[in-house]
Amino acid sequence: MPDWGALRAEFPLLDRCIYFNACSLGPLPRSGRAALARYGQDWDEQGTPVWFTTWLPLLERFRGRVAELLRAPAGSTAIAPSVSVALSTLATGLPLPQGRDKVLIGELDFPTVGHQWLSRPEYEVEFVPSHDGMTIPPEAFAERIDSRTALVVTTHLFYTTGYLQNVRAIADAAHAAGALCVIDGYQTCGCVPLDVEAMGCDAFVGGCLKWVSGGPGNAFLYVKPELIPQVRPRGTGWFATRDPFAFTLQELTFADDARRLETGTWAMACHYAGLAGLELVLEVGVDNIQERLRDLTDRILQRCDAAGVRTFTPRERELRCGIVTLECDRPEEVEAELHAAGVIVDSRPGRIRLSPHWCVTEQELERGMDLVITSLSPPGEQSERRG
Template structure:
């Protein structure tokens, strides 16, 4: 057995579909077994027993901030909860518009569509959207540098592309943005939990992520990290009472931004999603992101060894990739999709690109069954 593979007991930490092989952690991670009890103890019990449970609930959100901070190597005070990636990015841009006269946002056409939808929707406020060429490799910082100019305020780059699995050197992209006088934000939605993500070490100005995928935390628990150098330098226009230094002062004429990332928070916060997210983060931290990554890479290699020579008509990924194996199946797509369904293999497609994700709860037997079904 490959020494990089995790112990079989790792699977017992999660609920797995009883009648299928789940290979869609790029979409939704499987539920940790600890999640239900944590939700009961941190949300429902205080609510039932105290009625006014906000002190308990806010403690739970602080525990979430600390857990995520430990996983990605940042200070908890620089993390702000967000309902989703779109909301976090929107608040960030609402502050950026006051900090610079530049009005161009640079991104790749392979960015998750919500990023482009948000950026293009800001046209009425004077913002412009610029894309890298369709054929540009997002992993090459020279492509980002070539597209930069003195009009670019913000570069948004995916750490791992959801369409191709391409793993971007975020430090190099951030350096190119800085050299051009622009800020850089890393979209880590497809990386945190399976690929080491260290936004503070990359030199990016901000980072976005979600708990719904590799962190196995479910929807509704996204996050915005803002680098310490912008901790108090940026003031979001989108704000609410939880952006206040002291939310319970309740003086409508006196607003003071929180001195940490809570200034990005907005209105009354969700609680349950962040408790569930804490359960997922705890499991990934206990296993270790490096161990998850090694396990993922070993299973990817096993599938590739089993299938690549048998499928010369497919295009397998080249270069650095993240946790999702994205394979261009071309004219075979319908046949492959039928085989996946027939063998109860839970994967999906972007166009004719098949996406397979091996998380900590996948094993060698899953790979063998996948290879047999597709080969």
């Protein structure tokens, strides 16, 4: 088991606040800060040759580390500036079955998932309901898949509840009916061990912003190797071609591997930081991080139960990781109060969301929960609790 106390020193932000918002933006590690400085130094010292000596090899290393995180075959991963862009690439490029026009999406999924297909009038989008506001069983997807269904798209872990879906069951149901399946794993990258081949999905999107602590601009996608030759995005860029430096204008020949899913010039500073985050998380071990987060969220749920605070997160460890959401009738006000008290949380309509970083100590967790529970109390009771 990792030495969490020693690892905590890698994240200076944790010395300045109690960080309960890692599922939104992971804290910058020292290795990431050093990587950003190295980016500036490499650019300044080399100029244009840096592309060939350092930057293109770094991008290849980044793709390789993504493949390691996802347990994906070589050549099946690509870089994107955001998950929204990655989903847009898939929405226009995946070889969906002909004559089908329905896309199934869970009603607890992140908005950008719905927006991608709602913006395309050729598709009818059906949202799979949640009967408890917390989970959606795989059977709810399966019973809505029919001969019109082209695609099932859903998130691996729901951002408002922390519920970890059985995506293999969802993918199997889609495939049994001749549909494809795309999984958005942004909330599980770096906190849940991933194996895209075992998931059975046709494509997967994720990124380094959250639990990987790699910052924005570092999204990525995977496509099943046998589908890659059939993927032809309707929007592209010169770095998606087989030989970008041939500078062909009047013909388009996509790369043979997943690089065909990329677009134009990369924002290199982002990828320095993203690579640092990936390598740190892989060194620590995602399986270790998952167990640590389940321990921390166990305690958050215990504290909420003892205080009579309603939560919207599964009790079973195997059905959650990293996130606990709490009922709150004034979430933005409570978020601001906690921020002023040195506790960083996130708010969503009707809820406060807690996602402790895996290096938060047990003592910090208890102190943070004292403040959270006090802030959730009606204003008249807060002074009594503090007193």
